Structure formats: C-alpha cells, structure tokens
Amino acid sequence: MISIYQLKPRFQALLRPIVGRLADAGVTANQVTLAAMCVSIALGIGLFLHPDKPAAFLLLPLWMFLRMAFNAVDGMLAREFGQQSALGAYLNELSDVISDAALYLPFVWIAPFGWGSVGAVVFLSAVSEMAGALGPMVGSPRQYDGPMGKSDRAFLFGVLGLWLGLAGSLPGWAVWIMPAAVLAILLNTFNRIRSGVRQARAPR
Numbered sequence: 001m002i003s004i005y006q007l008k009p010r011f012q013a014l015l016r017p018i019v020g021r022l023a024d025a026g027v028t029a030n031q032v033t034l035a036a037m038c039v040s041i042a043l044g045i046g047l048f049l050h051p052d053k054p055a056a057f058l059l060l061p062l063w064m065f066l067r068m069a070f071n072a073v074d075g076m077l078a079r080e081f082g083q084q085s086a087l088g089a090y091l092n093e094l095s096d097v098i099s100d101a102a103l104y105l106p107f108v109w110i111a112p113f114g115w116g117s118v119g120a121v122v123f124l125s126a127v128s129e130m131a132g133a134l135g136p137m138v139g140s141p142r143q144y145d146g147p148m149g150k151s152d153r154a155f156l157f158g159v160l161g162l163w164l165g166l167a168g169s170l171p172g173w174a175v176w177i178m179p180a181a182v183l184a185i186l187l188n189t190f191n192r193i194r195s196g197v198r199q200a201r202a203p204r
Contacts, residue, residue, distance in 0.1 A: 011068070011069075011072055012072050012075075012076060015069060015072055015073055015076065016076065018073070019073050019076045019077060019080070019081075022073065022077065023077055023081045027077070028077065028083055029073075029074040029075070029077035029078040029081075029083040029084075029088055030074075030083075030085070030087065030088050030091055032070055032073050032074040032077065033070075033074045033088070033091045033092055033095050034091065034095065035070065036067050036070035036071065036074070036095065036099065037095035037098055037099050039063065039067075040063070040067060040098075040099035040102050040103055041098070041099070041102045043059060043060070043063055043102070043103065044099075044101075044102030044103045044104075044105060044106060045102070047059075047060070047106035048105055048106040048109070051106060051109035051110060054164045054165055054167075054168045054169065055165050056165070057106075057160075057161040057162075057164045057165040058161065058162065058165030058166070059161070060103065060157060060158055060160075060161025060162070060165075061158035061159065061161050061162045063103075064103070064154040064155070064157065064158035064161075065158070067099070067154065068151065068154060071096070074088075074092065075092075078092075093129065093133050096129060096150060097125070097126045097129050100122070100125050100126075100129075100150070100153065101122045101125075101126070103157060104118060104121060104122050104125070104153075104157060105118065105122060107157070107160065110164060110170060111169065111170065112170065112172055112174055112175035113170075113174075113175070113177075113178055117175075117178035117179065117182070118178060120178070120182050121153075121178055121181050121182060121185065124182060124185040124186065124189070125150075125153060125185060127185075127189055128148075128149070128185050128188055128189045128192065129150070131143065131189045131192040131193050131196075132144060132145075132149075132192045134196065135192070135195075135196040135199075135200075138196055138197065138200040139199075139200040140195070140196045140197075140198075140199035140200040141199065143191075143192035143193075143195050143196050144192075145188055145191035145192045145195050146184075146188050146191070147184045147187060147188055148181055148184035148185045148187075148188050149188055152184075153181070153185075156177075156181060160174075160177070
C-alpha cells in the first residue's frame, strides 16, 4: 500500500548532516524522543483548551512536519551512532501513541467532528501501531504497512489544521473524513498483521 512513510529514506538523507552535529554535541536519541512528545502534548493541550481560536490550529501542520523530522532524527541517532537501547524502544513506540492522541483530540470540538469519530481514530491509531510493533514478537520485522499509517495521519491532521486555521471552520461534508480514516486504519492494521504473519512463516 502507498504511504508517505516510503519517502522516509530521502528525508533522512537530508537530515543526516544535522544528525551528525547533534551526535557530536552529545544529544541522545531518547532526549529527542522525549522532547518531541512533550511539545506534542503541550500543543495538543493548548488546542484542546482553546478550540475557539481556529488560527491556533495553523501550528499543527508546522509541528507535524517538525515532528516527522524529530522522529527521523531520533531513529538515526539510535541506529547510526550506537544509541539503541531497550528503554529507547519503549519510548519510541509509546511516545508516538501518546503524541498522536494529544494532537488528534482537539478536533473533538471542531464541527462537523465529535468525540465518536475522533475518538475512534485515536483508538484505532493506537491499535494499528501495536499491530506494527508486535512484528518482532512473532519473528518478523516491525511493520509499517499503510494506508493511513503514522506519517499519513500526520499529513491528514496537518491539512485539517491548515484548512481550519485559514478558513475558520470546516465544511459540512468533512464529516466523512474521520469515517474514511477509520476504514483506512482498519485496513492498515489488517495489512500489518498479514505481513507480520507471512514474514514470520517465511523460511529463513
């Protein structure tokens, strides 16, 4: 399935010089992971408490892009500079789920969405990431199948934030966006489980 995640290698190549300088300065992968999570939580709380200020949602697309950079940087620091650790693996997975929830939840106050549709996206996003993370438990790699993986969801909510910030509101037909995202996430969860099982059964 096509996913924005497939662009990650090119994005990492652009960031590699910066990552090298961060490593030389003593910055660790876990520090980057925690910093990204803290900013996500702070932004999510701010937007959740002030849904009456649509212009503030313009921060969302900017942060979604920067967060993707943070995620790429922490992974490169871990893999390319010998910073991989058990704690880092836990932080990497858990911080993504927590950050996603914090950044998506403000939309429960934005018409035509609500607690039901946005809550379903938050819940199923966590299930999807769990399905991907369980790959190594059955003997296959971590699974990133799309559609509507982490990068795709970041793009979707970034666009919604940009749209809301510029227009001041969303059109009525946008009510179908969350159900469509739910179906796409269910499909990616199925794809991740199927890929993980198939790779686990493949002869070594």
